[in-house]
Amino acid sequence: MARIVMKFGGTSVADLDRIRNVAARVKREVELGNEVAVVVSAMSGVTNTLVKYCQDLSPLHDQREYDAVVATGENVTAGLTAIALQTIGVEARSFAGWQIPLVTDDAHGKARIDSIDGAVLIAHMQAGRVPVVAGFQGIGPDNRVTTLGRGGSDTSAVALAAALKADRCDIYTDVDGVYTTDPRIVPRARKLAKIAYEEMLELASVGAKVLQTRSVELAMKERVRVQVLSSFGDETGASLPGTMVVDEEEIMEKALVAGIAYSRDEAKITVRRVPDRPGIAAAIFGPLSDANVNVDMIVQNVSADSTTDLTFTIGRTDLPRAQAVLAAHRGEIGYSELLCDPEVAKISVVGVGMRSHAGVARTMFSALAAKGINIQVISTSEIKVSVLIGAEYTELAVRALHTAYGLDAVS
Numbered sequence: 001m002a003r004i005v006m007k008f009g010g011t012s013v014a015d016l017d018r019i020r021n022v023a024a025r026v027k028r029e030v031e032l033g034n035e036v037a038v039v040v041s042a043m044s045g046v047t048n049t050l051v052k053y054c055q056d057l058s059p060l061h062d063q064r065e066y067d068a069v070v071a072t073g074e075n076v077t078a079g080l081t082a083i084a085l086q087t088i089g090v091e092a093r094s095f096a097g098w099q100i101p102l103v104t105d106d107a108h109g110k111a112r113i114d115s116i117d118g119a120v121l122i123a124h125m126q127a128g129r130v131p132v133v134a135g136f137q138g139i140g141p142d143n144r145v146t147t148l149g150r151g152g153s154d155t156s157a158v159a160l161a162a163a164l165k166a167d168r169c170d171i172y173t174d175v176d177g178v179y180t181t182d183p184r185i186v187p188r189a190r191k192l193a194k195i196a197y198e199e200m201l202e203l204a205s206v207g208a209k210v211l212q213t214r215s216v217e218l219a220m221k222e223r224v225r226v227q228v229l230s231s232f233g234d235e236t237g238a239s240l241p242g243t244m245v246v247d248e249e250e251i252m253e254k255a256l257v258a259g260i261a262y263s264r265d266e267a268k269i270t271v272r273r274v275p276d277r278p279g280i281a282a283a284i285f286g287p288l289s290d291a292n293v294n295v296d297m298i299v300q301n302v303s304a305d306s307t308t309d310l311t312f313t314i315g316r317t318d319l320p321r322a323q324a325v326l327a328a329h330r331g332e333i334g335y336s337e338l339l340c341d342p343e344v345a346k347i348s349v350v351g352v353g354m355r356s357h358a359g360v361a362r363t364m365f366s367a368l369a370a371k372g373i374n375i376q377v378i379s380t381s382e383i384k385v386s387v388l389i390g391a392e393y394t395e396l397a398v399r400a401l402h403t404a405y406g407l408d409a410v411s
Helices: 016-031 046-057 063-070 072-087 119-126 152-163 197-205 213-222 280-290 316-328 352-356 360-370 391-404
Strands: 003-008 035-040 092-095 102-104 113-116 130-134 137-139 145-147 168-173 194-196 226-230 243-246 259-275 295-302 307-315 337-350 377-381 384-390
Touching (some): 063 145, 092 119, 113 152, 119 130, 137 152, 213 226, 259 280, 280 307, 295 377
Parallel strands (some): 003 168, 035 130, 092 130, 102 137
Antiparallel strands (some): 102 113, 226 243, 259 307, 295 307, 337 384
């Protein structure tokens, strides 16, 4: 008998028929004698609708009320899934994050998990019941509902798997594994049998939508075995072999590049003609951090007149908040102009093989140049090279790089 956490994303629970399909999959695991906990996302499109309601009312909405609104999507799915399970003879009970409790900090909209008490869920599983948990949410120190940020249901699932000491965490989604890039853009993308935690972390952090970044961080830290599967199998519910996210040591032959990722959810800000003096970076990025605005790529250009231009990227949805913060601190920073561009995309190549091979960046730059694509910002890590380009070149860049690194599947 195994203890399993099964997580189902938005497309897997998009309507009542798909929720019935989820219930049937869960029932099969229960009938095999396994203890099962289920984590669900909101039905496909629901969260986007709820977010838009908040943004349309006020771009600078109260994040606590934002959480109260957007967390409802997962609550609905959890209740419906529990009903579907009960209908086919499986004892089940839905749980909101606060009922576990899944305790977070007070960073509403982007909360981080502080602790999970798995005792209640374990008791239900040992009694033969399936707890169905609303992902993406918890309860903060102010006793209000918090959300973990977009894609946070993956984080909920991995955190629960760790707290429950589960044998594995199965992430069911609309793809049957992790591919070398988005197969909707590159039909010849290849599915990977295994991928290292570190590679998956980098891919998730730079735009790959299969797993959420924090869920991979947590899986790597807690050594939770994660399996990525499709929820759209055959009539028996069987899925094609998925992708295992594992320790690097389990991968015998490490490819130079494991995959190409992209993100269109970026915005570029340039703070023009800032005094070039010690502490100016802290004056800019400190208030942004206090406002829970995450900064990614950073480039600084120093001029001969003792001023500097600072360019950096943030999430596109954070742009109004970042503009307001920087405007409020303009006197302290002393900049002359603020330029904002939401029409950009980040393209990244990732692979643990980069540690032992030279020329990865050169291949990237040459391939983009051959297609006439201008690079605006560059950042690197030990196993990743990322560039910022105009959003209109996203698909062209991904295809060119996939071919340049020899990732196309053989026909």
